[in-house]
Amino acid sequence: MVLICPPVLKRTTTMTFPLMKAGFLFLIFCTTSSAEMRWLALLRQSSVATRGAVHERVEICNIKELSKKQSKICQKNLEIMNSVRLGAELAIQECQWQFKSRRWNCSTGGKRIFGKILKTATREAAFVHSITAAAVAHVVTRACSSGQLQRCGCDRTVRVKPSQGFEWSGCSDNIAFGTAFSKSFVDARDLRRARKKSKPRALMNLHNNEAGRKVLEYNMKLECKCHGVSGSCELRTCWRAMPAFREVGIILKEKFNGATEVKPIVSGKYTKLEPVNIRFKHHTDTDLVYLRPSPNFCELDEKTGSLGTHGRRCNKTSRAIDGCELLCCSRGYISQNRSERERCRCKFHWCCYVECQSCVRTVEINTCN
Amino acid sequence: MSGTILENLSGRKLAVLVSFILLCQIACFLIGGCIAPAPSNVENVLGTKCLVDTALSPGTFDDHWHIPRGHDRRPINCHPINNINSPEAIKDERVTPNKIVFAFQIPNPKVNEVLDYSRWMQNLIGVLHIEVLYKENIPIAGKPILSLDVKLGYRNKWDPDDKYTLIAKSTEKRYMSCEIEDKRKIEGYQYDCDLLPLFELGSLHHDFYLINLRLPVAESNKEPINEGIGQIEDIIVVVINQNGGFTKVWVSLKTVFFPVIIGLMIWFWHRILLLPRPPALLEKMLLTLGIALSLLNLPLEFLTLWVEMPFMLLLSDIRQGLFYAALLSFWLIFCGEHLMDDVTRGRVRSYWKHLSAVGFGCLCLFIFDMCERGVQLKNPFYSIWVTDLGTNLAYLGGRTDLGKNLAVFSALFIKYEIDSG
DSSP states (O other): OOOOOOHHHHHHHHHHSOHHHHHHHHHHHHTTSOOTTGGGGGGGSSOOOSSSOHHHHHHGGGOTTSOHHHHHHHHHTHHHHHHHHHHHHHHHHHHHHHTTTSSSOOOOBSSSTBTTTTTSOOHHHHHHHHHHHHHHHHHHHHHHHHTOOSOOOSSTTOOSSOSSOHHHHOOOOHHHHHHHHHHHHHTHHHHHHHHHHOOHHHHHHHHHHHHHHHHHHHTOEEEEEEOSGGGOTTSEEEEEEOOOHHHHHHHHHHHHHTOEEEEEEEETTEEEEEESSTTSOOOOTTSOEESSOOOOOOSEETTTTEEOOTTOEEBSSOOSTTBHHHHTTTSOEEEEEEEEEEEEEEEEETTTEEEEEEEEEEEEEEEEO | OOOSSGGGSOHHHHHHHHHHHHHHHHHHHHIIIIISOOSEEEEEEEOEEEEOSSOOOTTOOOSOOOBSSOGGGOOBSOEEOSOTTSHHHHHOTTOOGGGEEEEEEESOOBTTBOOOOOGGGOOEEEEEEEEEEOOTTSOBOSSOEEEEEEEEEEEOTTSOTTOOEEEEEEEEEEEOOEEOOGGGOOTTOBOEEOOEEEEEESOOOSSEEEEEEEOOOOOTTSOOOSOSBOEEEEEEEEEEEEOHHHHHHHHHHHHHHHHHHHHHHHHHHHHHHHSSSOOOHHHHHHHHHHHHHHHHHOOGGGGGGTSOOTTHHHHHHHHHHHHHHHHHHHHHHHHHHTOOSSOOOOSGGGGHHHHHHHHHHHHHHHHHHIIIIIHHHHOTTOOGGGSHHHHHHHHHHHHSOHHHHHHHHHHHHHHHHHHHO
């Protein structure tokens, strides 16, 4: 069981002591608590300004939820932080879409963005980690392609100067930079924990983060253009195009369904994660892994962060997880007929303009007891 | 027939000569493989969706440039919209298709530097990648025609941030060909759309380029355009330029070999003239081949560093075409001359059938090239591939290598000639 560090204590410590000491105290009190994805607190910063005064801008890098390394990366790459924030938003949006009809529906809110669900090393935590790492890579890559960011690198190493110069050999594609940046920022805290104490949870997070980014990279589409003599394929240039993020979400959801339960195995100096059931195939670099089985999410549970399924809408006819039987955990449901006004027979014109008629339709709404 | 050079050499001298040539070849391969970078560089540029103040009807152009990154990296004549399909954008009455401009400013900044194109980069090709998301109630209707109003301009380093000079503006039609598998028909998935050619610039003479692209719709009383093109999310222009390093290595090799080959040719011809007999046909062909090769080797690319030469792509196509023609004719005559039959040849006239086949092939290629790259001199957005005929031709020309095909066909032709008589 993981100890939960009381939020009140944290607040008082930061108020009474200077920042360094507070961090030290925090470490003492909370060594057993996991501080998963605390950087998501960036989402609460109204908007990561890229043009404000310098001291104002640096402030967001000093929020206590960022680790020392993350705060350093933040200060160095201020303009990318907005993309990181947008990436986190995209991840939550996608997570909620993928899980809209499951008992755990990726609901967010409260002090910790994802509630306490990330505290335990479940499949759900694995999914959240992988999709967030992928989303940050996705958004940073796109921002680089749009020319909004100036700091995008020319290769994997997030280096300051291109290795050989733009004139000589050009720049590599942005996805290399996007994934490298996601790796350095998102993984920073877990990397330290994995190196220092080889914590199984940190190893699990690192694996799942990397799995998310790998799914993004492996699903890039190769596209080519021939531009030789008279357009023949004597000269051919190829590049990689990013998939829509929905595609990444769907693949990661499949990985979620087939996630492997692992346990830490210590061999000499290193700790490795091995499947609990040795008859199963060893997980690959794109598979998700988890350490603890998930709760059933049927009832409200403060400890695990489960919100319960009371009052959720369900599908009467379905026998899958979105069906009333499973979603309501056999507690039964209430059916109501309600007439709803809908937009129908819509005609879409290419940009931004939909012509619809409005129809009234009676729908049956089923809510879990 | 008395020989000129090789025939007089002893076995040992020949071996030395051959190994020397082999070494030269290996050296060239090593230079190409180890020093030179990849021939071309590619960059994906995501368009900035600008909301502009005045709506423009199809086929008309304004005098403004819509610049995503102007002075101090602030947009000029452009209010960027993040997502044109968001509920807010759809509700917003100001956002109409004729007020949206996709702006592409190339090259993108990297590693804290404002990168600029160098003249060593020679040419620039732009390809359109349209991102259409699947939506059940907004399908793509068959193969819709995309109607683009597009402007291309350039800016030099010393120009002010908002001063772009027009290179071309045009209204272009492109056939959109998008597919999606049934199992991928999920909201949010992307259609798999074919790439569309956008422009080809034969000379990359300036530092920065800007593309302003619109997909206008017609007023209600006119024939509709840009209908049924699905829900376009974003437009990416993929720009391909030759790498400066590649050009440098390539032009240096040309510069070294051009005088060497010219010298060899003069020496060879001098030796032939010393012979008591008139030059043989094969020797004349060898000289022709040498001239064609030297034409190909002439390092004209140096001029592009000072002079704007938009015809370079066309010119290099023509130079390569001439070389191929000379090479094929040489092979034909070489094969013919060395046949062990009793037919007397030794004159170009005896080969008229074969040579006219080669000539015809090359002429076709030339006409085709003039139709594409020739017209592109006037309008860089022009593309022959967008017509139905062109797409089929593209399939033929794109997937196969025309030059090699010609060679194989003429070899087969000779084989047929030998077999039949």
